[in-house]
Amino acid sequence: MASLLQGRLPINQDLLLMQKGTMMRKVRSKSWKKLRYFRLQDDGMTVWHARQAGGRAKPSFSISDVDTVREGHESELLRNLAEELPLEQGFTIVFHGRRSNLDLVANSVEEAQVWMQGLRLLVDFVTSMDQQERLDQWLSDWFQRGDKNQDGRMSFREVQRLLHLMNVEMDQEHAFQLFQTADASQSGTLEGEEFVNFYKSLTQRAEVQELFENFSSDGQKLTLLEFVDFLQEWQKEGERASDLALELIDRHEPSDSGKLRHVLSMDGFLSYLCSKDGDIFNPICLPIYQDMTQPLNHYYINSSHNTYLVGDQFCGQSSVEGYIRALKRGCRCVEVDIWDGPSGEPIVYHGHTLTSRIPFKDVVTAIAQYAFQTSDYPVILSLENHCSWEQQEVIAHHLTEILGEQLLSTTLDGQLPTQLPSPEELRGKILVKGKKLKTLEEDFEEEEEEPESELEGEQEAELELEAQFESEPQELSPRSKDKNEKKSKPILCPSLSALVVYLKAVSFYSFAHSREHYRFYEMSSFSEAKAKSLIKEAGNEFVQHNTWQLSRVYPSGLRTDSSNYNPQEFWNAGCQMVAMNMQTAGLEMDLCDGLFRQNAGCGYVLKPDFLRDAQSSFHPEKPISPFKAQVLLIKVISGQQLPKVDKNKEGSIVDPLVRVEIFGVRPDTARQETSYVENNGFNPYWGQTLCFRVLVPELALLRFVVKDYDWKSRNDFIGQYTLPWNCMQQGYRHIHLLSKDGISLHPASIFVHICTQEELEGADS
Template sequence: MDSQLHSQLNELYRVDYHHNVHPPKDKSLRLSPEIEEYIQSTLNTTKEELKGLPTVSPPQWDDSQPLTHHFVSSSHNTYLLSRQLVGRASAGSYNHALSRGAHCVEIDVWPSSSPEGLVVTHGYTFTKGTSFQKVCEAIGAGVDALGPDTWPVLISLECHVGPEGQKNMVSIMRNAWGEKLIVKLTPADLKGKIILMVEYYAPTNFAEIEEEEESEELDPEHETTTSETFVQGEDLPEVLIGKVERGKISDELAALGYYARSWKPSKGWLLQELIDPRHILINISESSVISLLPAHLDALIEHGRAHLRRIFPKGTRIRSSNMEILKFWRNGSHIVSMNMQTIDTSMQINEAMFAGSPGWVLKPQVQRLLNKDSRKVRLSIQVVGISSAPPPKGHENKPFHAYLKADLFHEQQDQEWKSKTEKTTEEGDATWNEILEWKFDHDELAFLRLEGDVDLAVFCARVDDIQQGWRLVRMFHMDGKASDATLLAKFELDRSRLVQKRVQQF
């Protein structure tokens, strides 16, 4: 990848959530005098000792579980350097997405007047395209860079090329990916490999494919993208938009998609028994799945135990906003395609889920084994204070009033807490020394988010992954990059059935 483009992508879209999993050893850490004193006199320890303790520790990864027992970190329209309808595409975007943890990437390939006849772009928009061959080479290099023990990388292929052009596609993919490309190998041999999703069309006696509703209103969400800057990309000749007959997938291309036959299903798909062909992957829009909730929640979870399911955003998300990711994880969907250039609430949760993971995370027990966890949880957080909080615009090197807001995202009911407001020092230091406590049913998909005053700094983690005891929590800017802000807090998490037992005694 071009070094200048790499630097631009890293500057715009890098995230540093792993700093709470693997605390940086070479980074100086400034703490306020009040917090330094608190650590030494009250905790009887040192800044250096606390500095090395992770705030978040993901579980050990069990690679013996079926693929359908996992969530997969996924990128939507991976080739785009900016927003959906304008801007440019680049092969370098794939290197960046893979290095950032995505283990499912998307390729939209179209015919073009370029020498190879194939271009990757966002069709029917003003997006400038990039070479399909360069994209395949970038993916191959990106998977190699992750090492031979990396968990499998899924590729969602949107093919708008006719059967003749597909022969060229197959040749390019085989040359670029070689033995990494899964072609009828055993599922146990997937590490370091690439699984290609190739669209599958059911026999004609099936109902017609559900069409995405284009009459929806324009996306009302107002969360902004990380940057309005359009990174310089690669120009290719315009896409040759021609009519590609639906269902025309060549035998050669279909063979490459043996382990992920991507099916945009017909009405009633949830009640169909999908035995033949094998390895069906349901590829469906967020709107279509939402229409099944809440009436068919149990059926969606059960279906997800047998077949992989990929959710793609509705077409009206022109601002590159993201779906409510927890809503889809909670219904058992494995692959929720995210616009990784937008660090909104859902992307913060996505980064928190996959930080320190191999890009695949085991689903909750209730989705894998259908056993309900009846434990109660008591979460207590003692918040001492923050050092070097980033100031609001116009308050650089000036005191400002700051508070800490906590959100618990829970399957039954979200909860919110807010500290008192304190005036900071010129360095952005504030002391609250308050305790929050929540009690709730255990939920493996419960997430905690701590936000400093008016979206100035954020920390997000899955509750089950938070380490107990005193921690120096690294806070991040709202674009996911590390800030100098550090929160001193003590976490206590009690999971037990004591509450139930006590009730039974009376």
């Protein structure tokens, strides 16, 4: 089976050495450091490990799981152990999603280089694989798992075991017939290509074949005209269908003669439907497709809460990794809680709790390195400053020195602004959000003023009051807080104040107070409870407030487990920075990932026009749409290669059902589900149509969830995919499922037909 990919793998000395295997030290913490034998398997796609060479090995990771490989000095953990373990012999394997990093220390610099270079080569290879190669790799992984004795061939007994692992419940006689047909060499076992043929016979798609024959006059091929008709009538591709048909035939038809004759075979048709072209997510929404020249307050901004935490809020680990992960997934607003630290160096952690501490300097260094790797649109540092005057000076120094040109410390053109700058104007810039001693107008006044340290009593009192109202609550430790803490609260240091330009934090009292007293570059933060009550009591005022000022919403201080709220209700009111605990997977993060999947995942999404209009009459709790409601019809047809819920239970096969959920304004929020299919995760068929009525599609998100039905307890999660309504393609589409962590479950998918239409006159509301 290894031969499927090995022919395409680069022949490389590093890979050959990795396939021989290496003893390395696996490091989990200061106290857990153990020798393990790591070896790249012959397929070049998986790494296994054992306690010693020749010992019982088990899979460690697949190359497709690896995001990147870092050198030892870039590892937070290895840096802390630099006195006992040589940094130059260490490296870190970083995985996709929320899986913990793997820190390894080799016996020599040369061995570390072999593994780093070899892994990077393989990661690049996997990243550039096409659809067929990804399928080959997936099959190769399964072959490895099924081939118990690792002899490169599979007996019928091994195949039966593998079918169970792959979620296939099949009649033994039928399976044996397919096995014998695939065994071309009549050896009683299946080797590489034979296993592929066996898999193909397993995965024949009767529902796609039927669809193909419905549109093909001879049942053998789709002519160019037939394919154009299909694209226009069913896929709703409109006027571009003719040009698109030629492109798609060229891209997906496997035979050269078919390409020359401009016809599409059944294999080409299936390839199209399973590709990005046949995906539910509209490719038009994949690059930057929105206007990026409007003021910052016109955008939803991908925002993180307590970014430094990778665990819970009370005794979880604080880590620079939290910032790296958030920035790499497109987050554009990160939170930094800063407290006085030892030796005059400020530290970052969740105050008054047992969470671990990290130097502020390390956080800023990581932000400087990773801020613009995923998106070059501006990054906002939301500072929660609890430091003394002296350490605030250090904060300002680190920000200025480490961030350098990236840091925005004056207005863009040196002039007093009349509105917030746009994401486009702020490309490559890092902005500080925090308290500020003066207004921008005062900064621009030419007459000399009193030294900044000698604040007038009134201004000092205002800062004290703002600090009291604005600061986000911290969880209390078992010991009580110092009662004099408020009185001894330090005044803001001028050098730090000066770094706050467009994002001055101010306390919120009322919408009327904000209109009367605040400026467009001043912004307020709201706890989730406060924001919810404002939406209920004054939803339209909140919408209007968010057309000229930025708002940040943060999770309740009672969420000690780092759980999340539903961000949708705050987006409905136009709140720009709805901060999420990104370390916690689940429905709420699926919605956040779903909204920001569009626009190149750049972290900025333009709000609908009715949330950008200062005179907007929109009320998120009582929406009245100027247009007719949309009716959404989703026929859930079939599923493909759904993963097992519990991979360790060989005998269990999933009983899948599909739930479709709409999130939007309250009247639009709904869910419906299909019935379950018993004992079939491999190719379940539902053929059921679900119907939704949607009043404000501009705010709607669709979430498709596949569950394993369980009559005894809650249905188990299998996979999901979430996307904005405006990025949804109609027609026959595949939905490629993601894990809880948002990682591709390739080749797992569901096949649907989607149709939207305006509600008919006189239909029931």
